[in-house]
Amino acid sequence: MQDLIDTLRQTVGATHVLTDGDLSAYELDWRKRSRGKALAVVRPGSTLEVAAVVKACAAAGVSIVPQGGNTGLVVGSTPDDSGTQIVLSLQRMHAVRQIDGANLTMTVEAGCILQNLQDTAEKAGFLFPLSLAAEGSCTIGGNLSTNAGGTQVLRYGNTRELCLGLEVVTAHGEIWSGLSGLRKDNTGYDLRNLFVGSEGTLGIITAATMKLVPQPAAQLTAWAAVPSLDHAVALLGLAHRHLGAGLTGFEVMGQFALSLVAKHYPQQRVPLYLDTPWCVLLENSDSESETHARDRFEHLLELAMEQGCVTDAVVAENIAQAHALWHVRESISMAQAEEGLNIKHDISIPVSRIPEFVRSTDALLTAHIPGVRLVNFGHLGDGNLHYNVQAPADGDAATFLRTREDRVNTLVFDAVVAHGGSISAEHGVGSLKVAHLEHYKSPVAMDLMRSIKEALDPQNLMNPGRVVQVANAGF
Numbered sequence: 001m002q003d004l005i006d007t008l009r010q011t012v013g014a015t016h017v018l019t020d021g022d023l024s025a026y027e028l029d030w031r032k033r034s035r036g037k038a039l040a041v042v043r044p045g046s047t048l049e050v051a052a053v054v055k056a057c058a059a060a061g062v063s064i065v066p067q068g069g070n071t072g073l074v075v076g077s078t079p080d081d082s083g084t085q086i087v088l089s090l091q092r093m094h095a096v097r098q099i100d101g102a103n104l105t106m107t108v109e110a111g112c113i114l115q116n117l118q119d120t121a122e123k124a125g126f127l128f129p130l131s132l133a134a135e136g137s138c139t140i141g142g143n144l145s146t147n148a149g150g151t152q153v154l155r156y157g158n159t160r161e162l163c164l165g166l167e168v169v170t171a172h173g174e175i176w177s178g179l180s181g182l183r184k185d186n187t188g189y190d191l192r193n194l195f196v197g198s199e200g201t202l203g204i205i206t207a208a209t210m211k212l213v214p215q216p217a218a219q220l221t222a223w224a225a226v227p228s229l230d231h232a233v234a235l236l237g238l239a240h241r242h243l244g245a246g247l248t249g250f251e252v253m254g255q256f257a258l259s260l261v262a263k264h265y266p267q268q269r270v271p272l273y274l275d276t277p278w279c280v281l282l283e284n285s286d287s288e289s290e291t292h293a294r295d296r297f298e299h300l301l302e303l304a305m306e307q308g309c310v311t312d313a314v315v316a317e318n319i320a321q322a323h324a325l326w327h328v329r330e331s332i333s334m335a336q337a338e339e340g341l342n343i344k345h346d347i348s349i350p351v352s353r354i355p356e357f358v359r360s361t362d363a364l365l366t367a368h369i370p371g372v373r374l375v376n377f378g379h380l381g382d383g384n385l386h387y388n389v390q391a392p393a394d395g396d397a398a399t400f401l402r403t404r405e406d407r408v409n410t411l412v413f414d415a416v417v418a419h420g421g422s423i424s425a426e427h428g429v430g431s432l433k434v435a436h437l438e439h440y441k442s443p444v445a446m447d448l449m450r451s452i453k454e455a456l457d458p459q460n461l462m463n464p465g466r467v468v469q470v471a472n473a474g475f
Contacts, residue, residue: 001039001084004060008042008086011052016043016092026087029078030071031337031344034431036079038065038087045092047167047175047206054204055173057086063461064088066200068111068142071134073344074430076199076466077142090141093206099124105164105181107209110141117210126212129156129248133330141205147197149426151329154381155248155285156213158426160196165209168195171202171457181209194452199428200463202456218290219248220297221283221322224304224313225276229355232280232380235309236351239282242300246293249283250381251329257377260335261328270328272312280310280380281329332377336388340397342375343389343408349421351383357419358387364411365389369404384425387412413440429467438469 009017018026018041028035039062044050057064067077067089079085090111097107099120106128108117114135121128132138132150142148143159144166156162165179168191178192195203226232232252239247258273273279286293297315304310316322336342349357358376365372371392378385389408391400413423413436423440424433438446449468453460460470 001060001062004056004062005040007056008040008053011056012042012044012049016045017041018043026067026070026089027078029075031073031075034075034078036081036085037083038079039084041087041089043089043092047093047169050088050090050093050169050204050206051173051175053086053088054169054171058171058173058459058461061459061461062086063464064200064204065463066090066141066145066204068139068145069113069134069137071138072142072146072430073346073427074424074432076146076428076430076432076463080465088204090139090204090206094139096120097207099126099212100181101126101212103181104212104214105209106212107165107179107181107207108140109207110139110144110205112140114138114140114143121212122215124212125215127215128162128210128212130159130162133333140208140210144196144205144208145199146428147426149379149382149384151249151251151326151379152283153379153384153426154250155245160193162211163192163196163208164211166192166195166205167207168203168205171459171462175206176203179207179209197428199430199467201453201467202462204462214287216285217288218286218293219283219322220286220290220293221249221281221316221325222297222301222313223271223316223325224280224282224301224310225272226278226280226310227276227308229278229358231309232278233351233355234307235280235304236381238304238307238309239300242303243284243296246284246286246296247282247381248285249281250379251281252376252378252380252385253279253281253329253332254374254376255279256373257332257336257375258328260339260375261331264335264338265331268328268331269324271314271325276311281325329377332375333386336375336390339390341401342391342397343401343405345387345389345409345412345416345423346384346425346427347387347412347416347421347423348382348384348425349416349419351380353419353421354380354383354385357415357421358385361387361412361415364415365408368407368411371395383421409436431466434466434469437467 093109093111262270373390375388391397
């Protein structure tokens with residue numbers, strides 16, 4: 001392997017090929033569930049360098065694990081423990097190449113941190129609407145590779161819907177440049193959407209052309225207490241009818257999830273949660289004025305209270321209050337981590353069936369595991385729940401995870417499929433859900449996916465063992 005290391009050093013510079021020292025930032029997954037060992041961490045600075053790295057690895061038969069901010073939740077961007085894989089970090093490729101105001105697009109490199117992309121768009125007078133809790137460290141390449149969702153999917157769609165073009169280095173080290181930014185291009189297969197969501201298993205995204213939208217004239221946030229998930233769904237229907245496209249966010253949070261934030265982050269004020277089983281966070285964007293937005297928002301909430309959908313509500317009076325409310329929502333995952341190891345589920349279900357799913361699955365898990373604690377929250381507006389399972393308060397979390405995870409996953413995933421849902425909504429498949437995908441996705445779909453993998457990555461060197469299982473390297 002030394003010949004390959006020498007070639008990579010000549011390609012990207014010796015300082016950007018890391019083989020010694022503490023490489024945990026690249027080898028340890030975000031949830032600290034898996035730590036691998038890389039042959040080397042390679043940090044190219046351009047698309048041409050990425051292509052050269054891929055060609056060198058292909059010639060040596062060495063597999064590549066593409067990595068952005070390493071904030072994924074399904075162990076999809078860290079190496080295995082063999083010490084034979086290259087981690088290809090795109091963090092040096094973070095430039096904003098172009099903003100086209102007339103076309104409402106921004107072309108950025110894959111290592112651009114999401115928050116930097118948002119800030120650059122805002123300075124230019126636009127909004128880039130992808131918003132995630134990890135936006136200060138995740139990268140747009142990682143967002144695209146997992147088709148990340150976030151809090152504004154309800155209005156603007158997943159990352160896939162925000163992407164108009166890609167630049168990709170293929171498994172052969174060739175460069176496909178499809179950054180045109182066209183909204184209409186019916187010239188054959190949609191290669192862009194083939195690579196979006198493929199988690200680096202088909203090629204490496206090096207740049208993307210993303211949609212921008214005009215900045216809203218006003219953006220208001222409200223926090224509402226609702227007596228049940230059925231009432232939350234009813235409130236969502238009212239919000240759709242009365243706010244229309246102005247409804248840009250609709251998050252639901254269970255009482256126990258919010259209690260964890262109050263427990264582990266006492267400096268945060270968590271509104272209304274003590275006296276209600278569920279709270280909802282709504283965002284209303286308005287193209288006219290703040291007065292117009294507030295009038296519509298308050299009218300919606302008054303109507304919801306009259307109909308019994310809402311028992312109490314607060315509307316943020318300023319940006320600081322709005323940020324504080326969103327910060328509570330975004331702190332749930334970290335608070336759950338502070339509480340201890342847990343079993344995460346990122347699922348999607350038709351909105352109309354979510355209340356029954358939660359009722360029946362809560363009861364099922366409680367019957368199987370007395371004292372189990374359920375951390376329910378997520379993007380109700382688009383049907384995506386983070387249905388997480390915490391060990392009983394008096395139990396050992398590590399033992400719970402080791403002895404219960406497989407059974408809990410089976411119970412939850414069976415229930416998801418029975419309610420017409422998907423076992424992965426926005427986090428991807430990675431390595432954690434590969435076996436589950438084989439079980440819950442149709443054989444025809446899996447055969448098609450394997451055929452695509454074989455065609456585009458015949459050596460099985462692109463992030464092997466993730467998304468789709470193949471018989472062996474080289475097929």
